Amino acid sequence: MTNATASEEHRMLQELVAKFVERDLMPLEPVILAREASGGKYALTEEEEAPLLATCRELGLWGLDVPEEMGGANLPAVARMLVEEEVSRTIVPFEFPPDSPNLHMLMAAANADQRERYLKPYAEGRAKSAIAISEPGAGGDPAGMITRARKEGSDWVINGRKIWVSRVPYCDFIILMARTGEGKREEGMTAFLVDRGTPGFIIEREIAMIGGRQTYELVFDECRLPESQILGELGRGYVPMQLRLNVRRLQLGARCVGISSRALQMMSVHAKQRVTFGVPLADRQAIQWWIADAAIRIHACRLMVMSAAAKLDAGGDVRNEASMIKVFATEMVQEVVDHAMQAFGAMGMTKELPLQLFAQQVRLMRIYEGPTEVHRMAIARRALREVK
Numbered sequence: 509m510t511n512a513t514a515s516e517e518h519r520m521l522q523e524l525v526a527k528f529v530e531r532d533l534m535p536l537e538p539v540i541l542a543r544e545a546s547g548g549k550y551a552l553t554e555e556e557e558a559p560l561l562a563t564c565r566e567l568g569l570w571g572l573d574v575p576e577e578m579g580g581a582n583l584p585a586v587a588r589m590l591v592e593e594e595v596s597r598t599i600v601p602f603e604f605p606p607d608s609p610n611l612h613m614l615m616a617a618a619n620a621d622q623r624e625r626y627l628k629p630y631a632e633g634r635a636k637s638a639i640a641i642s643e644p645g646a647g648g649d650p651a652g653m654i655t656r657a658r659k660e661g662s663d664w665v666i667n668g669r670k671i672w673v674s675r676v677p678y679c680d681f682i683i684l685m686a687r688t689g690e691g692k693r694e695e696g697m698t699a700f701l702v703d704r705g706t707p708g709f710i711i712e713r714e715i716a717m718i719g720g721r722q723t724y725e726l727v728f729d730e731c732r733l734p735e736s737q738i739l740g741e742l743g744r745g746y747v748p749m750q751l752r753l754n755v756r757r758l759q760l761g762a763r764c765v766g767i768s769s770r771a772l773q774m775m776s777v778h779a780k781q782r783v784t785f786g787v788p789l790a791d792r793q794a795i796q797w798w799i800a801d802a803a804i805r806i807h808a809c810r811l812m813v814m815s816a817a818a819k820l821d822a823g824g825d826v827r828n829e830a831s832m833i834k835v836f837a838t839e840m841v842q843e844v845v846d847h848a849m850q851a852f853g854a855m856g857m858t859k860e861l862p863l864q865l866f867a868q869q870v871r872l873m874r875i876y877e878g879p880t881e882v883h884r885m886a887i888a889r890r891a892l893r894e895v896k
Contacts, residue, residue, distance in 0.1 A: 518583075518586065518587040518590055519590075521583075521587060521590065521591065522587075522590040522591070522593075522594060524567060524569070525569065525590070525591050525594040525595060526594045526597075528563065528564075528567065528569065529594050529595055529597055529598055532560055532563055533560070533595070533598045533600040533602055534598050534600070536552070536556060536600045537598060537599055537600055537862055539556075540552070540599060540600050540601070541599065541859060541860065541861075541862065541865070544720045544859070544865065545859035545860075549720075550601060550719070550720025550721065550865075551601055552600070552601060552602065557602070560602060561605070561633075564604060564605075568581065569591075569604050570604065570605065570633060571605070571606065571631055571632070571633065572587070572588060572591060572604055573585075573588050573611065573612075574606070574611065574631040574632075575615070575631070578627070578628060578631040578632065579631070579632060580631060584817070584821040585755070585758065585817035585818075585820045585821050586814060586817045586818055586821060588759075588817070589758060589759070589761075589762040589813050589814060589817045590762075591604065592759050592762035592763055592766065593762045593763070593765045593766040593769070593810070594766060595766065596762070596763040596764075596765075596766030596767050596770075597766045597767070597769060597770040598770070598862075599862035599865050599866060601720075605633035606630050606631055606633055606635075606636075606637075607636070607637065609639075609752040609753070609755045609756040609759070610630070610637045610638075610639060610683060610752060611627075611630065611631065612751055612752055612755050613639075613683065613699075613739075613748045613749065613751060613752035614626060614627045614630065614683075614739070615627065616740075616748045616751055617699065617739050617740030617741075617745075617748040618739060618740075621736060622701065622736075622739065626681060626701055629680075635680040635681065636675065636678055636679045636680055637679050637680065637681055637682060637683065638673055638674055638675045638676050638679045638682045638683070639673070639682065639683040639684075639685075639749075639752065640670035640673045640682050640683070640684045640685065640726055641653075641670070641685050641749065642670065642671055642672045642673075643655060643668065643669055643670055643671060644669055644671050644725070653685065653686075653687055653697065654668060654687065655667070655668025655669065655670065655684075655685070655686045655687065655728065656668060656686060656687045656688075657686040657687065657688050657698060657700065657733075659688075660732075662734065662735055663732050663733060663734055663735070664688070664700065664732070664733050664734075664735070664737070664738070665730055665731065665732050665733075666684065666686050666700065666708070666728045666730075666731040666732075666733065667728055667729065667730060667731070668686065668727075668728050669712075669725065669726065669727055669728070670684070670725070670726040670728075671715075671723070671724075671725045671726070672715070672723045672725075672876065673723060673724050673725075673726055674721075674722075674723055674724075676711055676724040676726065677711065677724070679704060680703070680704055681701055681702060681703050681704060682701075682702050682704075682726075683699055683700070683701060683702075683739060684699070684700045684701075684702045684728070685697055685698070685699055685700075685745060685749060686698055686700060686728075688742060688743055689743045696743050697743065697744075697745045697746045697749070698738060698740075698742055698743055698744075698745045699738070699739040699740055699745035699748065699749060700733055700737050700738060700739060701733075701737045701738075701739050702731065702733065702737065706731060706733070707731070707732065708728060708729045708730050708731030708732060709726070709728060709731050710726065710727040710728070710729060711724055711725075711726060712724075712725040712726060712727045713725050717872060718868040718869075718871065718872060719865055719868035719869035719871070719872055720865060720868075720869075721869070721872065750827065753830070753877060753878070754820070754826050754827060754830045755820075756877050757830035757831070757833060757834045757877050757878070758813060758816055758817055758820065758826070758830055758833060760833070760834060760837060760838070760873055760877060761809060761812065761813040761816075761833035761834070761836075761837040762813050763873075764809060764837035764838060764840060764841035764870065764873070765806055765809050765810050765813065765837070765841075767841050767844075767845065767866050767869075767870060768802060768805070768806045768809070768840060768841045768844040768845070769806055770862075770866070771802070771841075771844050771845045771847075771848040771863065771866065772799065772802045772803065772806065772844060772848070774848055774852075774861075774863065775795075775798065775799065775802070775847065775848040775851045775852075776790075776799055778851060778852055779792075779795050779799070779851060782851075789851060795851055798847040798850075798851065801843075801847075802844045802847065805840045805843075805844070806840070806844070808836075809833070809836060809837050809840055812829070812832065812833050812836065812837075813833060813837070815829070816829035816830060816833060827886075828886075828887065828890050831878070831883040831884075831886050831887050832883075832887060834877060834878060834880070834883050835880050835883050835884060835887070837873075838870060838873045838874045838880065839874070839880070841870045841873070842867070842870050842871065842874070845863060845866050845867045845870055846867065848863055849863045849864070849867060
């Protein structure tokens with residue numbers, strides 16, 4: 509799992525996370541799989557999560573990319589991707605707090621008051637957040653956003669709907685994107701901080717997704733917010749939102765590497781043990797090619813992620829790289845997991861193995877944070893602009 513572009517310190521961190529995953533998370537897989545298979549929530553209970561969080565604090569696996577002045581390790585994106593890769597090798601739903609992409613959006617846009625009220629407790633793991641961008645009928649096109657905030661005195665009043673928002677019931681606040689002016693895409697888009705329980709902020713319904721996931725549809729009905737709840741500059745919320753999306757897309761790439769690595773490891777072990785018609789599966793050319801193709805693509809994807817992370821750390825614009833990673837990584841991991849399931853035969857179809865949950869979750873990855881087709885459009889547009 510080591511990477512040539514990572515420092516020795518970052519490789520040691522990756523090894524520490526790998527040990528945590530194997531010692532503390534993977535033993536919980538049978539419990540999580542049985543719970544999901546019986547119709548229960550795909551989630552850790554408080555009793556299961558509490559000792560994991562305590563262990564993270566003991567090991568220093570807390571606030572990994574939080575600024576040092578807030579008690580964090582201030583890790584660069586390169587190191588954060590190594591962590592994402594390792595923790596994604598298990599189906600156990602656990603994240604090192606806080607949720608990194610929203611952290612970066614807050615760090616980029618929050619003023620002094622908001623840093624104290626929102627960023628500090630969030631960075632310390634005492635608060636949870638979500639972001640509401642997508643709308644019914646708008647999909648992955650920000651130009652279709654119609655949720656609007658109008659000025660009334662010193663307040664802003666918001667009306668509209670958001671959909672496909674994760675973790676809402678457990679969040680202390682959400683980042684809400686709304687239109688405050690005319691124009692398309694980034695023009696007139698503003699980010700607002702909305703506390704849980706704010707009048708007019710309604711959780712309309714929970715939407716069950718594949719892979720054990722849930723998202724939520726939200727309604728904003730005359731939701732009144734003071735001026736102090738604007739995150740960043742009025743009408744200029746697109747840029748910090750894009751930063752958050754880029755960080756998330758790089759993380760998705762690292763997660764795809766982790767899931768693919770686990771699927772490849774499971775397939776390889778099984779292929780060496782399983783004998784059909786007197787021959788180990790490992791001696792079958794079809795299986796060998798699946799294994800070879802997986803190893804090649806995992807290596808390529810890891811290099812793509814690490815290169816983009818290094819560019820992000822250097823202050824570069826990684827929008828194009830993030831789109832390429834989103835397309836390549838999600839299609840790569842879907843094929844690797846599918847081949848692993850095929851190699852396991854009927855056992856690969858059971859809910860006793862993590863492969864079926866991985867398969868459903870990676871299918872979701874081709875939709876959220878921008879559908880594959882939208883990213884291909886963006887990549888093509890940029891490539892065509894370079895041709896004179």
